[in-house]
Amino acid sequence: MLDVLFALLFDPLAMGLCLAGVVAGLLFGAVPGVSSTMALAVMLPLTYGMTPEHAMMLMLGVFFSSVYAGSVSAILLNIPGTPGAMMTLLDGHPMAQQGRAGHAMSYALIASIVGGLFGWVFLTLTAPLIAQYALKFGSPEYAAVVFFGLALVAYASSGDTLRGVVAGVLGLMLGVVGRDAVTDVPRFTFGIPNLESGIDIIPLAIGLFGVSEALAAIEKTPPKEMPRMVRLGSLMPSWRALLSEAPAALRSSSVGAFVGAIPAAGSAVAVAVAYSIEKRLSRSPEKFGTGLPRGVVAPEAANNACVGGALIPMMTLGIPGDSITAVLIGVLLLHGLRPGPGLFESQPDFVSTIYIALLFSIILTAVIAGTIGIRLYNRVLMLPRRILFTGVILLCLLGAFAVRNSFFDVWVSILSGGFGYVLVRLGVPILPLAFGLVLGPVLEENLRRTLMIHKDWSAFFERPISLTLIMIALAVLFGPFFRSLIRRVGLRRR
Amino acid sequence: MKIRIALSTLATVCAASMAAAQSFPDGPITWVVNWPAGGGQDTTSRLVAEALTKELGVPIAVENYDGAGGLAGMRVLAGADADGYTIGMLGSSSVIQQYTTDAPVMMEQFSVLSFFGPDPGALSVGAGTDFDTLETFISMAKEAPASVINGNDPPGGASFISAAIMEAALGLELNKIPYKGYAPTVTALLGGEVQSATVPIPQVLEHNASGDVRILGVMAAERHFLAPDIPTFAEQGFDVVAGDFRAVVGPAGIPDDRLEILSNALVAVLTSPEFVEKANAAGYMIEPLGAEAASARIATFDTQVYPVLEAAGLVTNPRK
Amino acid sequence: MSQTPASKVLASRVSDTLPERHGPLRDLVTGALSVLIAIVLGASHFNQGGRLHEDYGAEPGPALLPELLLAILGTAGIVLIIRGVLSKISRPGQINGIDASESDAPNDFEQQSEPAWAFLVLASTIAFGLLQTAFGFGIAAAILGAILCATLAYREGRPILRALAEGIVVAAVLYGAFRLVLSVPLT
Structure with a gap:
């Protein structure tokens, strides 16, 4: 591996391409509606004439930095640019509103780097082992892990249960819209063809979070002394504050790397699970959503750890973990390299190249974003409030269009923006809605598939991984109930 | 420079008889992909588009219209002006969707330009x-x-x-x-x-x-x-x-001369050794067929798949 | 609720814990809305033909989850309505409509808030959606940008004419970035 490292280190073209990739990813990723997948697909034709090694340096640079950059528009503008950034804005944007945008972005960057490095170590050390383990992850396990995630969310939501239920059910309903993944029967499509493939999560999230928040902010009479929407504040949080987030960053990184390694899971599930675990473990879960650094650290560490995780099934099994690695496989195929078990035996140097390219990408992202990026993004904050809000709403509309080049999605974000605004005014929380939307379809599909294969619910309890997850989930759900029951019985006896 | 003069002279000579053909294409062509960036349809489209740009000498912009299980892009393609400046790729799913959706895009709404290749099951x-x-x-x-x-x-x-x-x-x-x-x-x-x-x-x-x-x-x-x-x-x-296939089409009603230019250019691209090598390396089977042969292949698939869909109870828009 | 001023500003923020928002009127409206959504979606669901309601043997089929969700949503809505009614009866001083609900959620209204502006912006955004079919994305976006920027300037007490121009510039810059740099096929 060392010889490959030095070969690439002293290859100015390879390093230049990696740098170019990182810069492109930082720019693309920060634009709402431009996902990492899209950024990679746009760069793909550039790699036609390159060696596969150079192509990997470029593409992994784009990949990693664009995943990080998704946090930028989430924190500064409250627009989720990528599914992985959906949870980041919940605490990131309040921090920015409180004048701690600099802290939020530093937390996001540092957590991303920690997550990225964790994912990298995970990839290099455990790739073949984890790949075999990930294969054991069948439909019952998948259903169980999502059930576990939903149980954590339900437990962690300490507000008004009834409104939480309404929000969660609304989210699950939105997830139902479209053709059923198991039988291909249309549900809640009202004969509208565009609804048949379901409601895309990004336009919906742009509406629910971006547009509705902008509306809620516009209704406020502008305060005289605060001309800007958010302020950068100081850049670096104190070392003590940073260190206290370290356990959370490592926990979320392991969640991200693991979920990323499960084929076809993806960063949306990873951030949802990581966020809810941190909320569950926190001593003050009610502070989540009001600008808690941990609410930024957890999803950012998770989605960047996902990068390394997602490369595991791609390299060892030849299976894309998500749509991003699907494009990477496309790059390899175009260069006549077929990823899979054979790659490790036939092309060990190329495997090392991928490892090193990802490592360089992480380091370069840290350097570029840390020195120039955050300050450059900060320029956005210098704009007057009226221009910023005008820009935010227009960016929401453009971003929603760019996801699938469809004006239908713009309507989705406008209408869900109005709907989200009404919900906010009614005091209905949006977070359970977002969780229901992300996790609901995965749960339903895998649950029903399990029943099709095993014909029986017992499948969930006969397999060790799913049994364990379901037991923990049930303990989380009913634990408080039993605890209070025991306490009540005890009081009566006394 | 000499070549250009020679070409322009040639163009002037032929101008009288082939005016329309000579001037096409003189602007960018839009290539519609009905799946998101990064998929098989997208990769093959971009491969062809790159080579076709060289063949026709005009830029080709690949645009992805994802949604409605591929129907969103088909609708864009079917609704485009039939001037030959908007073309795209379709697969077996587009044939199937004629019968399984309530608001389908029918094959009659397209003019077939060429066959790309099969993707056998x-x-x-x-x-x-x-x-x-x-x-x-x-x-x-x-x-x-x-x-x-x-x-x-x-x-x-x-x-x-x-x-x-x-x-x-x-x-x-x-x-x-x-x-x-x-x-x-x-x-x-x-x-x-x-x-x-x-x-x-x-x-x-x-x-x-x-x-x-x-x-x-x-x-x-x-x-x-x-x-x-x-x-x-x-x-x-x-x-x-059985299996999937890919074909290049445009909206129905493209003038015959333009259709021929596009079809010939596509077949030329798909038969060129460099292209075949590149596509094969990426795992795609190439079978270049002109407009008519391609139409016949699509029709064969249509006849084969309809009874299967009917038996599976998937037909909501029965064949008339 | 001991809150810092900073978090008061965020009272309307998206969050899953908003303990100060349990007004009876809000309960009633939320409940009614839930029941209404459940009825409308339920009607569409049960009237749908085709394979939706077929028996799928070992697996529960595509109809189960929607029906489960409709039932939960309807029930939660009814309970919310009951809770709203009950808490109004138990607090007789606050029966009179909107004022009552505002008085039991004082936190949001400490900072002056005029929802009419939000609805105006929402309406212009919907108008943008309709305009773009006629004029194309670019021109509609420029119009929307000008309106938004002017509205915000009016609220801040700044010159409106300049804001109109600024809005158009913002729209042009963003449109250009998506159209030319990212080559998104905008009309």
């Missing part, structure tokens, strides 16, 4: 199963109907149709389990959740080589270039031909 089984040959698979599946668990697309998808065509042709019944796309299907096959899968060859090639998966047969008239040692179904005595 194949039957693969997990290494841990008892199915050593195609024959044992079929006899065991017949013995206990709906006992063999097969991974495929949701109903109406390409690998579902391949499985259904196989079932109909051989008189079997499989327990068809839907997965969203090839990658999760292959994962399920490797993990042992399903016993067999009907995904195309490139998806399982590497796993076949490593011994995790056995490809029992290819559902095509000829063997697959990537796996020349794997026999077809027909060679083993079973008449099953």
Whole structure:
């Protein structure tokens, strides 16, 4: 591996391409509606004439930095640019509103780097082992892990249960819209063809979070002394504050790397699970959503750890973990390299190249974003409030269009923006809605598939991984109930 | 410079008879892809578009219109001006969707330009199963109907149709389990959740080589270039031909002369050795066919797939 | 609720814990809305033909989850309505409509808030959606940008004419970035 490292280190073209990739990813990723997948697909034709090694340096640079950059528009503008950034804005944007945008972005960057490095170590050390383990992850396990995630969310939501239920059910309903993944029967499509493939999560999230928040902010009479929407504040949080987030960053990184390694899971599930675990473990879960650094650290560490995780099934099994690695496989195929078990035996140097390219990408992202990026993004904050809000709403509309080049999605974000605004005014929380939307379809599909294969619910309890997850989930759900029951019985006896 | 003068002289000479043909194409062409960036349809489209730019001398912009299971892009393509400046790629799903959706885009709304190539289905089984040959698979599946668990697309998808065509042709019944796309299907096959899968060859090639998966047969008239040692179904005595395909089309009503220019350019691109080499390396089978032959291929698939859809109860927009 | 001023500003923020928002009127409206959504979606669900309501043997089929969700949503809505009615009866001083609900959620209204502006912006955004079919994305976006920027300037007490121009510039810059740099096929 060392010889490959030095070969690439002293290859100015390879390093230049990696740098170019990182810069492109930082720019693309920060634009709402431009996902990492899209950024990679746009760069793909550039790699036609390159060696596969150079192509990997470029593409992994784009990949990693664009995943990080998704946090930028989430924190500064409250627009989720990528599914992985959906949870980041919940605490990131309040921090920015409180004048701690600099802290939020530093937390996001540092957590991303920690997550990225964790994912990298995970990839290099455990790739073949984890790949075999990930294969054991069948439909019952998948259903169980999502059930576990939903149980954590339900437990962690300490507000008004009834409104939480309404929000969660609304989210699950939105997830139902479209053709059923198991039988291909249309549900809640009202004969509208565009609804048949379901409601895309990004336009919906742009509406629910971006547009509705902008509306809620516009209704406020502008305060005289605060001309800007958010302020950068100081850049670096104190070392003590940073260190206290370290356990959370490592926990979320392991969640991200693991979920990323499960084929076809993806960063949306990873951030949802990581966020809810941190909320569950926190001593003050009610502070989540009001600008808690941990609410930024957890999803950012998770989605960047996902990068390394997602490369595991791609390299060892030849299976894309998500749509991003699907494009990477496309790059390899175009260069006549077929990823899979054979790659490790036939092309060990190329495997090392991928490892090193990802490592360089992480380091370069840290350097570029840390020195120039955050300050450059900060320029956005210098704009007057009226221009910023005008820009935010227009960016929401453009971003929603760019996801699938469809004006239908713009309507989705406008209408869900109005709907989200009404919900906010009614005091209905949006977070359970977002969780229901992300996790609901995965749960339903895998649950029903399990029943099709095993014909029986017992499948969930006969397999060790799913049994364990379901037991923990049930303990989380009913634990408080039993605890209070025991306490009540005890009081009566006394 | 000399070449350009020569060309312009030539152009002036021919101008009288071929005015329309000479001036086409004189601007950028839009290439519609009805799937998101990064997928097979997108990769092949971008490959062709790159080569076609050189062939026609005008830029070609690939635009992805994802949504409605591919129908969103088809609607954009069918609704575009039939001036030859908007073309795109379609696959078997577009043929199937004529009958399975309430607001379909019909094949009559397109003029076919060329065939790109087939993506034949194949039957693969997990290494841990008892199915050593195609024959044992079929006899065991017949013995206990709906006992063999097969991974495929949701109903109406390409690998579902391949499985259904196989079932109909051989008189079997499989327990068809839907997965969203090839990658999760292959994962399920490797993990042992399903016993067999009907995904195309490139998806399982590497796993076949490593011994995790056995490809029992290819559902095509000829063997697959990537796996020349794997026999077809027909060679083993079973008449099953199924799978996806790709073709290049434009909106119906493109003037004949322009259609010919596009069609010829596409066939020229698809037959050029560099292109074939590149596409084959990426795992795509090329079969360049002109407009008429391509139309015939699509029509054949149409006739083959309709009764299968009907039997599966998927037809909501019956053929008139 | 001991809150810092900073978090008061965020009272209307998206969050899953908003303990100060349990007004009876809000309960009533949320409940009614839930029941209404459940009825409308339920009607569409049960009237749908085709394979939706078929028996799928071992697996519960595509109809189960929607029906489960409709039932939960309807029930939660009814309970919310009951809770709203009960808490109004138990607090007789606050029966009179909107004022009552505002008085039991004082936190949001400490900073002056005029929802009419939000609805105006929402309406202009919907108008943008309709305009773009006629004029194309670019021109509609420029009009929307000008309106938004002017509205915000009016609220801040700044010159409106300049804001109109600024809005158009913002729209042009963003449109250009998506159209030319990212080559998104905008009309």
